[in-house]
Amino acid sequence: MTTSASTTSVGQTTTPYEGLIGLAREAALLGSTASLLNWDQQTMMPPGGLAYRSRQLACLASLHHGVLTDPRLGEHLAGCESDQALMADPTGPAAVNVRELRRLHDRQRKLPRSLVEELARTTSLAQHEWAEARRDSDFARFRPLLEKVVALLRHKAQCLGWPADGEPWDALAEDYEPGCTAAAVEAIFGPLRERLQGLLGELMAGSTRPSDALNELKLPIEKQQKFVRFVAAQIGFDFSRGRLDCSAHPFCSGTHCNDVRMTTRFQQTMVCEALGSTMHETGHGIYEQGLPAENIGTPMGESVSLGIHESQSRMWENQVGRSRAFWSWCHPKLAEFFGAAVESLSLDDVYGGANIVRPGFIRVEADEVTYNLHVMARFDIERVLIRGDLKVSEIPGAWNDAYREYLGLEVPDDRRGCLQDIHWSSGSIGYFPTYTLGNLYAAQLFDKAAADIDGLFEQFARGEFAALKAWLNEHIHSQGQRYRAADLCKQVTGKPLSADPLMRYLEGKLRPLYGQ
């Protein structure tokens, strides 16, 4: 069964490349529509809409799969691949689009349509069930749907297959970080964990610690909303091409570069979290808005990978938003937005407060040192889960063990434990490690930006963020999928990805704050 909404009229001659791009753009229309429905489900949809929404999403997923597996797409691809002139420049737009669409087409063809539909329907329902279960800290409620999601994902991994030296997790991670394997992640995470835990011990034993005054402030949520919108606009989010709303789990959904939907969340005592989460999503949003509009609906108009995406969000959240330069601009702004409530806070208080290191239960509230330990715990669990060596019912226990071992914490309940993140409910197994990859990419890319741009921190201190945004636009965003993540890193920074920039950055910033 083929599906075609907007291919050219019968009789009109098109080249294989034109045919290919036409189908890619059609798939993107359906994909972006599904993305909007997902955004709506998280932000706007009344609870009664759930059951039918899951069917709408299953229908769109099925049509999307239908376009990507269309035999004509395969014929167009073959036609393009045999056209030497078209493929001459391997990083030119045509060759890149052909390369990435070939990857997508081959991958999608391994998946039965019924599985694609079932995954879309089930994850839509499971996300809702997760939100309810999280609210009530009731893992038992979530368990049946999570079991169904995991079973579907294990089936998906089987369909996709993995190399002889790989494992099922690899098949799923490919959706988020092409070429990423569990073994490669393990090779990075092992030594990084030791270095991070070493730094954590060092800081905790330090002779001083930053003031917590900022984090203890109760600030009205309405004022926080105005404040974080102001910061998002200031660092470069274009509100004429996007929105900022609230949701249980903050996210950024790039339906396309001219309509980017971000969300954040607020708590009375956590202005830093609302700000951090907003700057994080704004980093994603600026990436999406910086994708080349002329390539919309094709790989050359899409982001490289989640690791690179996360490098953008984490850079704005951390390298920018937790820098002393940023706070020397932002400190007086706090007074403008919150008045007397913040007047006793010094610059040291707010800069320090944004950089408190403290093992905690919640990943998205974590400092930069412990953040990656949260990720590692999740990776360990989902890896054995998808291999079949851990049952869904065993997740809470495994989670709590991991938090004891990695962070030295006794998890008090599942709400603050294995129910805290939306990812598994949405079928996103293989996703978490991209957060840590993003931290590594962020540090390495930011070092290069800081070397390329004169007086970058002085600009931040004046509230000027345009030069960094322009640098990212040029080197990352406008490139679409021209390079895969590892190659992009080498192209831009001249070096393969390394954990050294992240560790140097963390040590350089945090040791002085902790009197080390």
Next chain:
Amino acid sequence: MTTSASTTSVGQTTTPYEGLIGLAREAALLGSTASLLNWDQQTMMPPGGLAYRSRQLACLASLHHGVLTDPRLGEHLAGCESDQALMADPTGPAAVNVRELRRLHDRQRKLPRSLVEELARTTSLAQHEWAEARRDSDFARFRPLLEKVVALLRHKAQCLGWPADGEPWDALAEDYEPGCTAAAVEAIFGPLRERLQGLLGELMAGSTRPSDALNELKLPIEKQQKFVRFVAAQIGFDFSRGRLDCSAHPFCSGTHCNDVRMTTRFQQTMVCEALGSTMHETGHGIYEQGLPAENIGTPMGESVSLGIHESQSRMWENQVGRSRAFWSWCHPKLAEFFGAAVESLSLDDVYGGANIVRPGFIRVEADEVTYNLHVMARFDIERVLIRGDLKVSEIPGAWNDAYREYLGLEVPDDRRGCLQDIHWSSGSIGYFPTYTLGNLYAAQLFDKAAADIDGLFEQFARGEFAALKAWLNEHIHSQGQRYRAADLCKQVTGKPLSADPLMRYLEGKLRPLYGQ
């Protein structure tokens, strides 16, 4: 080219009726998705999203058309139609679904897919252009896109055809009111216009008039928002299955019965308009929420026609919301919501203020007498426009002439003239008369409800609206498309549609208020 997202797996045997319903439900998934995208465009979408949104809508329209014109759907229909057992009860669910899907299938097959796509794309763009042009009262800006819309609609009418004694307008009106023709509308409108103009003259010459104090009040929009949400919930809108937002032009979009999106709008001095517009849309919303969920995605789960839909919105807005009984409940509520600002208003003031009759420029702000004159002016214009006897550039002149003739007004600018309504920009020519049909149905149906329900107005006075809602649920909403509009009217009221109930209702209510 066929399209199928969710038909049953190959090899599974289905009856023609099951096959038919499967395709109908698939079309409905796509239609409801498009409906959500339209809602989002009017309420949430940032301006940058427009161009791509129009392409998403064109893609969905094309796929929707693809399902409805699928040759398999035709085969299933033929199979059903020859199954005498299935069709035995002509108002049973199966026969109704077959009847209405046959109508849709035959109609859609007359339309080229390219036209369907082009209409969806163009009207999405035109709605945005209309909103901008309206804001600036700049008809010249809107003209090129409106010309394109009209040309596409004229082409659409040509494709669909009309009976020898009919005209192009009939072909388009069929989308909104099956069986409705310009000649039939004219036959109703002619005498009705005379009676309404007669009543208007009588009232204007009356010895007294109601207080305008309610309409002159400046009330904070935030408080108005809370107030109208309260009323919407009180009269029966279920917010767990729907939303109320703001938009330039209020509307109700039933993406499906468990997710109904309504909008309203606010002005500082027009609490009556915000209330009326909200009760109006709530009437639509209650209809949509009352459709039988088990028939979702099939004609038996859908509303009869826009005329019947409008009867529901107008009944709650007028027969309920402009009744003395309603205001005797609502009057103290005003004080609760608006405090001191309203304390000087008596029940007579608010009941009278809600029933001021006064020719004005804006249809949606019009009283119940002049409202239909607004509709008649639009019908006259769109009828000749679609026949080709009026150019788009001549609309402002024709509009202003009609307002002079029907309402005795000199239209000061196009914002308050031919740019006030969204309908033509969205391609909805043939739609306006359903508003007046709705007024006629509302009066006739309400008479019957009031006869059937003991103490209906006493209930209103106590803030109880459940009995009316239940009566409408039973007699109208739960019936889906079992009957066409005219038959439904006869079934429920025992009589064919007549203008007498509306005129009796208006005369009975308004003469006393105007000392006649």
